[in-house]
Amino acid sequence: xxxxxxxxYTSTHEWIRMDGNRARVGVTSFAAQELSDVVYVDxxxxxxxxxxxQEVSVVESVKAASSIYAPLAGxxxxxxxxxxxxxxxxxxxxxxxxxxxxxxxxxGAPAQGLLTSKEYLKTLEGEK
Amino acid sequence: xxxxxxxxxxxxxxxxGPPSILLLIGTGILLSFRTGLIQLKKFGLGLKIIRGDYxxxxxxxxxxxxxxxxxxxAATIGxxxxxxxxxxxxxxxxxxxxxxxxxALVGMATKYSCCLLAxxxxxxDPSGHISGGxxxxxxxGLGLKALGRLFALxxxxxxxxxxxxxxxxxxxxxxxxxxxxxxxxxxVALAVLVGxxxxxxxxxxxxxxxxxxxxxxxxxxxxxxVVLVLNISKIPEALGLIFKHAFTPLGATGGFLGSSVLLxxxxxxxxxxxxxxxxxxxxxxxxxxAKTKEPVREGLVAMMGPFIDTILVCTLTALVIITTGVWxxxxxxxxxxxxxxxxxxxxxxxxxxxxxxxxxxxTTIIGWFYYGDRALYYLTGPRYATAYKWLWTSLVxxxxxxxxxxxxxxxxIANGFMAFPNLVGLIGLSGVVSKSxxxxxxxxxxxxxxxxTHERLGGRMTDFHGWYxxxxxxxxxxxxxxxxxxxxxxDASHLAKIHITGEDAHSFVQKLVVSDLSRMGRxxxxxxxxxxxxxxxxxxILVYMHSHRHYFLVTNAVQSAKVIPWLxxxxxxxxQIRDATQALGMLALQGPRAxxxxxxYLKASYKRLKLYTFEQGTFxxxxxxxxxxxxxxxxxxFELIPPAGKSAWVWNTLSNTLLSDGTPLVPCGLxxxxxxxxxxxxxxxxxDFDERNNPFEIGLGKLVHFEKPYFLGRPxxxxxxxxxxxxxxxxxxxxxxxxxxxxxxxxGAGARAGEVTSGSFAPTLGYTIGLAHIDSSxxxxxxxxxxxxxxxxxxxxxxxxxxxxxxxxxSLKGAH
Numbered sequence: 001x002x003x004x005x006x007x008x009y010t011s012t013h014e015w016i017r018m019d020g021n022r023a024r025v026g027v028t029s030f031a032a033q034e035l036s037d038v039v040y041v042d043x044x045x046x047x048x049x050x051x052x053x054q055e056v057s058v059v060e061s062v063k064a065a066s067s068i069y070a071p072l073a074g075x076x077x078x079x080x081x082x083x084x085x086x087x088x089x090x091x092x093x094x095x096x097x098x099x100x101x102x103x104x105x106x107x108g109a110p111a112q113g114l115l116t117s118k119e120y121l122k123t124l125e126g127e128k
Numbered sequence: 129x130x131x132x133x134x135x136x137x138x139x140x141x142x143x144x145g146p147p148s149i150l151l152l153i154g155t156g157i158l159l160s161f162r163t164g165l166i167q168l169k170k171f172g173l174g175l176k177i178i179r180g181d182y183x184x185x186x187x188x189x190x191x192x193x194x195x196x197x198x199x200x201x202a203a204t205i206g207x208x209x210x211x212x213x214x215x216x217x218x219x220x221x222x223x224x225x226x227x228x229x230x231x232a233l234v235g236m237a238t239k240y241s242c243c244l245l246a247x248x249x250x251x252x253d254p255s256g257h258i259s260g261g262x263x264x265x266x267x268x269g270l271g272l273k274a275l276g277r278l279f280a281l282x283x284x285x286x287x288x289x290x291x292x293x294x295x296x297x298x299x300x301x302x303x304x305x306x307x308x309x310x311x312x313x314x315x316v317a318l319a320v321l322v323g324x325x326x327x328x329x330x331x332x333x334x335x336x337x338x339x340x341x342x343x344x345x346x347x348x349x350x351x352x353x354v355v356l357v358l359n360i361s362k363i364p365e366a367l368g369l370i371f372k373h374a375f376t377p378l379g380a381t382g383g384f385l386g387s388s389v390l391l392x393x394x395x396x397x398x399x400x401x402x403x404x405x406x407x408x409x410x411x412x413x414x415x416x417x418a419k420t421k422e423p424v425r426e427g428l429v430a431m432m433g434p435f436i437d438t439i440l441v442c443t444l445t446a447l448v449i450i451t452t453g454v455w456x457x458x459x460x461x462x463x464x465x466x467x468x469x470x471x472x473x474x475x476x477x478x479x480x481x482x483x484x485x486x487x488x489x490x491t492t493i494i495g496w497f498y499y500g501d502r503a504l505y506y507l508t509g510p511r512y513a514t515a516y517k518w519l520w521t522s523l524v525x526x527x528x529x530x531x532x533x534x535x536x537x538x539x540x541i542a543n544g545f546m547a548f549p550n551l552v553g554l555i556g557l558s559g560v561v562s563k564s565x566x567x568x569x570x571x572x573x574x575x576x577x578x579x580x581t582h583e584r585l586g587g588r589m590t591d592f593h594g595w596y597x598x599x600x601x602x603x604x605x606x607x608x609x610x611x612x613x614x615x616x617x618x619d620a621s622h623l624a625k626i627h628i629t630g631e632d633a634h635s636f637v638q639k640l641v642v643s644d645l646s647r648m649g650r651x652x653x654x655x656x657x658x659x660x661x662x663x664x665x666x667x668x669i670l671v672y673m674h675s676h677r678h679y680f681l682v683t684n685a686v687q688s689a690k691v692i693p694w695l696x697x698x699x700x701x702x703x704q705i706r707d708a709t710q711a712l713g714m715l716a717l718q719g720p721r722a723x724x725x726x727x728x729y730l731k732a733s734y735k736r737l738k739l740y741t742f743e744q745g746t747f748x749x750x751x752x753x754x755x756x757x758x759x760x761x762x763x764x765x766f767e768l769i770p771p772a773g774k775s776a777w778v779w780n781t782l783s784n785t786l787l788s789d790g791t792p793l794v795p796c797g798l799x800x801x802x803x804x805x806x807x808x809x810x811x812x813x814x815x816d817f818d819e820r821n822n823p824f825e826i827g828l829g830k831l832v833h834f835e836k837p838y839f840l841g842r843p844x845x846x847x848x849x850x851x852x853x854x855x856x857x858x859x860x861x862x863x864x865x866x867x868x869x870x871x872x873x874x875x876g877a878g879a880r881a882g883e884v885t886s887g888s889f890a891p892t893l894g895y896t897i898g899l900a901h902i903d904s905s906x907x908x909x910x911x912x913x914x915x916x917x918x919x920x921x922x923x924x925x926x927x928x929x930x931x932x933x934x935x936x937x938x939s940l941k942g943a944h
Contacts, residue, residue: 036588036799037605039889040865058918060867062604062889063799065918091603 009120074103143544156234167236195334196418203495208403214464220395223373227396232438235406243430246412247423260416262409283503289539291496293527300528315528344487352444355472359451404434409550424568576621598797607800615719616796624688631702659841664819686814713775718765762808809930876906
């Protein structure tokens with residue numbers, strides 16, 4: 001399993017790609033594997049204000065439903081509509097084409113609690 | 129020089145003295161507790177694993193469980209089992225045997241732990257060979273590389289001595305004394321025999337060991353048993369002596385000098401440890417080569433080592449010595465054993481022991497070679513591997529003719545010193561042992577004979593009502609599609625398989641199930657229900673009819689804990705119930721092209737099997753399998769029921785089969801099994817219904833044959849049949865793509881009207897489907913309902929089952 005070094009992570013298995021005041025969010029390869037085949041992604045509405053830790057999306061797989069939380073506070077600026085017709089993108093390319101939503105970060109809100117790839121890997125070892 | 133020799137002797141006394149022995153036993157006790165007394169609780173499981181029930185030929189590793197244990201036992205069972213026991217009794221009296229048992233019992237936990245760790249921290253070299261053992265768990269588990277090196281160094285040194293020189297010397301000596309064979313002859317012969325095997329590496333060593341070890345054990349056991357049968361009347365007395373003098377001192381009798389309880393204990397414990405080597409760290413090197421992914425499983429195998437070595441083999445020696453009475457005569461060591469067998473069986477007894485001893489020595493030399501070889505590899509890599517083989521072989525020859533007392537002592541010290549780093553490793557990693565053990569038994573409550581296969585194929589394993597089974601291999605959707613379009617292979621071995629036999633088998637099963645069996649013929653299968661007295665459904669089952677005196681039931685894994693006691697409770701005196709769940713495997717081959725995959729392996733008659741019939745066949749003309757044509761996925765398919773131990777073979781053969789156009793058979797997990805059965809509208813016992821539901825509520829009323837005058841639950845069912853069910857198990861589809869899960873509420877006309885039991889995205893259909901218990905007023909097909917999932921309500925509609933129906937194959941339906 002791969003966890004790119006240029007991304008940040010959460011203990012709830014989201015990844016975050018920071019780009020200025022924008023943060024793109026998806027699920028890690030670990031989560032994608034645990035979920036098994038994704039059949040439906042419940043995307044949030046663009047423009048929705050969210051708090052860090054708030055549930056924003058739900059990924060339904062054949063076996064289970066799993067909540068996706070906002071890693072940081074902000075406004076939903078974009079969602080990956082490609083997932084509507086092809087939810088399997090989340091399994092096939094979880095870090096690229098399988099991204100879920102993008103936040104425009106609230107200015108000045110603290111960017112706390114995010115993990116580096118190394119730290120995230122450690123939390124996984126704890127889970128096993 | 130003399131001073132040096134004395135120093136060596138003293139050091140040897142120290143490393144094998146009471147403090148280290150206390151440390152070894154103490155660690156064993158600690159590990160017994162940290163593993164929850166694994167040696168008592170999982171003893172039976174260990175036996176089953178050795179039998180090969182869980183072996184998979186393709187899994188990583190060099191040798192099978194059984195071969196790994198044989199290699200370890202080859203090295204372990206040695207002169208200690210014959211000579212050591214004699215010494216313990218000669219000095220400590222019969223009570224010493226009791227203390228040997230205690231060491232073995234405690235040592236089982238130690239052995240379990242170090243072999244578990246050896247597997248967990250083993251490595252594979254670029255050429256694919258496996259190395260493991262205390263040096264690796266010290267380095268990789270505790271980060272103590274220096275201690276790892278110390279251990280390896282001691283192992284190399286010890287191997288040359290107690291694994292080689294001492295062994296060949298005692299063999300040559302013994303053969304000279306018993307058969308007057310010159311030492312020179314033994315020297316050359318033994319060196320050649322050893323060389324031939326070790327050249328071939330672990331695989332040949334394990335191969336030879338797995339042949340010789342059982343043979344030598346059987347041979348020695350037989351010799352002992354003959355003596356014991358001749359002295360059978362003295363066995364109770366001998367056992368009495370063992371127990372009595374474990375705790376009470378024994379005064380001098382005959383030539384026996386008498387001993388204190390402390391001396392008895394010390395002799396028993398020390399000789400016990402010498403014999404089973406628990407805690408020294410040698411056996412884990414052999415077990416690390418085992419083909420398994422589960423360290424716990426190999427630990428359980430290793431655990432049987434001290435049992436076989438000490439509790440079986442040493443006890444036999446001890447009983448021979450005690451029942452023949454020679455222990456009172458002031459003899460010691462090899463002479464005592466030889467005398468005991470002489471007394472028991474005459475000159476042939478003595479010769480028998482000599483031959484056993486020779487075999488014990490030979491296997492010890494090849495077993496220890498492997499230990500030394502791996503330790504050297506750890507220290508220097510493959511560089512000196514060939515030189516070491518030559519050195520080993522020549523030392524066998526040298527050892528037979530020369531007595532190198534100081535070298536022996538040095539080796540003995542090295543052997544004792546192996547224990548120190550190893551005990552550091554064991555204590556330091558006892559948390560890992562404890563956690564791995566707990567996790568394993570948490571995860572793996574019951575396994576099917578295919579567990580090794582699932583692991584090898586990379587199946588993602590999950591717990592299914594206590595069974596450890598694959599959830600998926602390549603992916604649920606892919607597996608699902610494969611079954612709809614080509615074929616998939618499932619492990620269904622967790623289904624309970626029960627034989628009902630006897631004079632009254634027919635009337636018993638008639639009493640048990642709601643359907644009438646009288647329309648069945650030999651080779652027919654019936655899908656029916658078992659209900660309780662209130663008409664509640666205990667389980668849905670398949671009844672296979674062999675004859676009126678032999679039925680075979682396949683019931684659900686989930687409910688077998690209830691069903692089997694239920695059968696026992698209602699059993700007729702003239703019927704036997706035999707649970708063959710563990711003895712048989714069960715593979716389900718499902719899909720439109722399933723029939724083609726069986727083509728190369730079965731006689732053609734299977735193709736003529738009608739739906740819901742079976743026949744006894746042979747797979748590849750050698751494995752007996754029961755072949756039936758039923759299924760759960762909604763596709764055509766077969767079940768193959770082979771003996772448990774042959775299941776992996778059948779699975780591997782089928783899954784390596786390509787059809788003429790190159791299409792492979794796809795291994796499938798529980799995930800696909802569930803989506804497939806739901807599309808086909810098949811129910812899952814324990815989830816879609818249980819004892820609280822009657823057959824009419826779940827749409828299976830047609831299975832209840834009231835024309836049958838009596839069966840369990842009939843009166844209640846007759847009453848229930850007369851009125852409209854309050855709720856019905858209904859099929860529904862959902863608009864939108866949310867997926868309802870078991871337990872989600874159902875609403876009809878805005879009010880709560882029921883509960884979802886199964887829900888899934890239907891891969892073949894492309895929308896969401898499910899089953900729910902719904903108030904009868906909302907259960908008619910076409911009724912609009914709402915289902916709440918994740919706090920939101922989604923609109924759905926009640927529909928009729930099945931959601932999916934295959935097109936072809938109606939021609940196969942027979943008279944049923």
